[in-house]
Amino acid sequence: MNNIEGVLATLSIKGLLSRTAKDEVLTEKLHAETGASEDAGQYRKSLFPKSACGDDNVYEQLIKARSLLSTTYYKRSLIWEKPFRLVTQQAHAGFDEAMTDLISKVTTAHGAFIDGYTALKELVRSSNARGREFQDSDYPDVDKLSMSFRCEINYTAVPSATQFASALFGPAIERVKARLNELNEQRIQAAVSDVWKQVLTPLENMIDKLSDPEARIFDSLVTNVQDISSRIPELNIQNDSALAGAKAALDSLVEGLDPEALRRDTGLR
Numbered sequence: 001m002n003n004i005e006g007v008l009a010t011l012s013i014k015g016l017l018s019r020t021a022k023d024e025v026l027t028e029k030l031h032a033e034t035g036a037s038e039d040a041g042q043y044r045k046s047l048f049p050k051s052a053c054g055d056d057n058v059y060e061q062l063i064k065a066r067s068l069l070s071t072t073y074y075k076r077s078l079i080w081e082k083p084f085r086l087v088t089q090q091a092h093a094g095f096d097e098a099m100t101d102l103i104s105k106v107t108t109a110h111g112a113f114i115d116g117y118t119a120l121k122e123l124v125r126s127s128n129a130r131g132r133e134f135q136d137s138d139y140p141d142v143d144k145l146s147m148s149f150r151c152e153i154n155y156t157a158v159p160s161a162t163q164f165a166s167a168l169f170g171p172a173i174e175r176v177k178a179r180l181n182e183l184n185e186q187r188i189q190a191a192v193s194d195v196w197k198q199v200l201t202p203l204e205n206m207i208d209k210l211s212d213p214e215a216r217i218f219d220s221l222v223t224n225v226q227d228i229s230s231r232i233p234e235l236n237i238q239n240d241s242a243l244a245g246a247k248a249a250l251d252s253l254v255e256g257l258d259p260e261a262l263r264r265d266t267g268l269r
Helices: 026-036 058-075 089-128 142-148 171-210 220-235 241-255 259-266
Strands: 006-014 020-022 044-046 085-090 151-155
Touching: 006 058, 006 089, 058 089, 085 089, 089 142, 089 220, 151 171, 171 220, 171 241, 220 241, 220 259
Parallel strands: none
Antiparallel strands: 006 085, 006 151, 020 044
């Protein structure tokens, strides 16, 4: 089995207030009015409607910070057995630096949300955005929200077959080692497939858009390809020459490629 040069990471975000809450009374009312069955669906109400709070209120800033953290976590690591993600040895320093920075930003955003929580709730109440459906019980106590919040990244070593040798005896040692080696090999192959999926997705999207003369061309058509190309070296867990070749091909494809020129010139597409 190939040596796995990396660590397993777990991102834990706990205690964030959900964007919506279930309204059982209104759900039952809608089911009765429409004749729908009890399991047909449920009505969920927005706790902080943008119409009342604005598009960039402290809750939305918190959600954006959390989203960026989660996106970066998944983009810069590889699929593994849940809840773990594999971070290659080459990527770890930059990955940990990025996670530390983004976790700090989420923590700061959550602090701002806690500070503005009571005022935000009163803004929703006074705006009548929720109409008669506003209920204080939908909003947890601010101290409980503050105390329950956790956001952290943890690392653990990739388990190896040799770790079990001292704890087992006889034939059990070889069986466990063989099974763990098999599982790790499967996980490695899944991780490699994950990299190729990340490579092919923006490339296939580019092909689809450039093949359609009527398609709208956004800057992300090019920048998404540039982004995955820049991450290939730290995701290339097996130092696969095919992935290295894919990076070279992607770099060549988008070198000097201007999205604005693609928008103007269908021939260039």
